Amino acid sequence: MFDRSTRISLVDADDAILANRAADGDIRAFEVIIRRHSPLMKAYARKILGSSDEVDDVVQDTFVTAWQQLAALEEMVAMRSWLMKIVSRKSIDRIRARRQHADADDHDTPAPENTGPSQRAEASSREKALSNVLAGLPHQQRQCWVLKHVADYSYDEIAAELDLPVSTVRGLLSRARKNVIQGMEGWR
Structure with missing residues (x-):
């Protein structure tokens, strides 16, 4: 005991x-x-x-x-x-x-005309491509990117969360953005 x-x-x-x-x-x-x-x-x-x-x-x-x-x-x-x-x-x-x-039957509002099956398929493919690019990022870059672009953290909040200097966070985010842009080049 x-x-x-x-x-x-x-x-x-x-x-x-x-x-x-x-x-x-x-x-x-x-x-x-x-x-x-x-x-x-x-x-x-x-x-x-x-x-x-x-x-x-x-x-x-x-x-x-x-x-x-x-x-x-x-x-x-x-x-x-x-x-x-x-x-x-x-x-x-x-x-x-x-x-x-999120099912189409859950909503009563009509779909906008520009969101047909091909646009939804393209958006889904783009989302999968982004997920793959993010999965390929080094761990700290991915953490910073998700905190900044998904959770909407400030640089200071990210630094506090990850126990890193703000300058390191800025560098990691810069490299993460560059890698995401390169990885998503086919979607431009």
Whole structure:
């Protein structure tokens, strides 16, 4: 049984220690991880999703996935960025699921004349191409791009989120934009 001093030491432990203990099955260590990182993850998911309706579900799904895959995490010191990567993917998956469920029968408004089947197919192909280009970006470039262009973060917010200097964020975004433009060259 853990006593109060064990709980205090867990609260003060760094992420690597908590992750190692949680990977070994220590539920209390994982609870500390949840308490420590939930606020940031909720704020991030809310920015991506645009509302708070699904935020708790996304964060909960993230922690379930993290618990299941924690033993596979190679760098335990990277716990925070690993969790943020998972919450980012799960948030984007929710957005994609919304689009897939948006059915023509759900709306009474007539479709504009310029959105026929060929235009929708082209838009879908363009979206898939962009997803492929983004998937090919280096991790930090992709994070910066998503935070800037999907979550509408400022440079300062991105720097704070990723714990990077603003100048590094600007450079990563510049390279990300260049890579996206090159990758989407066929869609100009």
